[in-house]
Amino acid sequence: MISVVIPHYNRSLLLKDALQSIQNQTFQDWEVIIVDDGSEEEQIATIFEYIQEEKRFTLLKRASPKKGPSACRNQGVVNAKGEFVVFLDSDDLLKNFCLQQRYEVIGNNPTIGIAVFLIENFTRIPGDLQTIFNSEFSKENLAGAFLENNNPWQTMAPIWRTSFFRTVGGFDENLLFMEDPDLHLRALKTDIDKLKICYDKPADCFYRIHHNDKTKSGFYLNSILYRILFFKKIVLEEEGSVFYIQHKEQIRKGMLNLLNNFLYYRVNEFRDLFKQFAILVSESKLFTDLEMWRIFALTSIGNHENRILKKMKLKGLCYRLLPK
Structure with a gap:
């Protein structure tokens, strides 16, 4: 059996399409565990309408307070009956051959702990973009890619052997962003030989791209904060280890990408985060x-509030002089 775990929070209309995509599977030995993270009662009532006639659908409600998708996914796996698990977000979709294709790879091969498949991007209608989410790297370069924020795949791409997911330790519930790079890095460190990349097979699921206003303060606050926590965790847990020594250039580059791509032009807005x-x-x-x-010097000069310095347009110059 394959357990499909779906974290949910106030997205019942999109969830209906996700559930329908599972019911349409050619492979039928599945269960769905929806873990709700404190949605409004109207949303819960709508979900019950969807699932009441399908015994393979289960709705679990997390205890408050809201903790995010990582906690929901972990709770789903705790309750999973399947030998294998797939994670699906409530706004994404599976193609009808997805579970069949994945089972054929992992079902009769006990040496595989995680098999990764291609994801197709879409916005409103499946197939409207015809682009692939995944990036291709050799096995030895996968960890470095995650560290540099060039994520080779996303949460939905793998099918896990449930026992291996538990061995890896599940999602870090303290990370609301960067939780999937963290998990996949730990899987690579646990046993990279249990990974199978299946990019020779067709994309079997759809990842929805939302055109949200990413200039909003909340997006950058979370993007910066959880990237800092992600790297802080690596420094605290790995500093001095073989992994840290082998990947020091990628860790360093990942930190500089955080500064250059997210933090530098927003230092005045997020001064406490810059201190961290x-x-x-x-x-x-x-x-x-x-x-x-x-x-520190170039960031301070470039973001100084002095009107004369602003007129001199030092911000762009200082940015270009930062380490890259």
């Missing part, structure tokens, strides 16, 4: 004294 980033850079022991000076 500064501590992280120092504790990582991956930067020379000169590089740290360039990071």
Whole structure:
């Protein structure tokens, strides 16, 4: 049996399409576990309408307070009966051959703990973009890609052997962003030989791209905060280890990508986060004294509120001089 775990929060209309895509599967030995994270009662009532005639659908309600999709996914796996598990977000879809294709790869091969498949992007109508989410890397470069924020795949791409997912330790419930790179990195560190990449097969699911206004403060707050926590966790747990030494350049580059792509132009908005980033850079022991000076001095000068400095347009110049 394959357990499909769906975290949910106030998306019942989109969830209906996700559930229908599972009912349409050519492979029928499945169960669905929906784990709700405190949705409004109207939303819960709507979900009950969807699932009441399908015995393979189960709705679990997480205890408050709201903890995010990682906690929901972990709770789903705790209650899963299947030998294998697939994670599906409530706004995404499976193609009708998805579970069949995945089972044929992993079902009779006990050496595989996680098999990864291609994801097709869409916005409103499945097939409207005809682009692929995944990026292709050699096995030895996968960890570095996750560290540099060039994620080779997303949460929906793998089918897991449930026992291997539990061995890896599940999702980190403290990470509301970056939880899937963290999980997949731990899977690679646990046993990379249990990974099978199946990019020779057709994309078997749809990932919905939302055109939200990403200039909003909340998006950048979470993007910056949880990237800092992601790298802080790596520094605290791995500093001095073989993994840390082998991937120090990728960890370093990932931190610089965080500064250059997210934090630099928003320092005045998120000064406390920049202080956390500064501590992280120092504790990582991956930067020379000169590089740290360039990071802190150039960022401070470039973001200074002095009107004369603003007129001199130093912000762009300082950005170009930052370590890359």
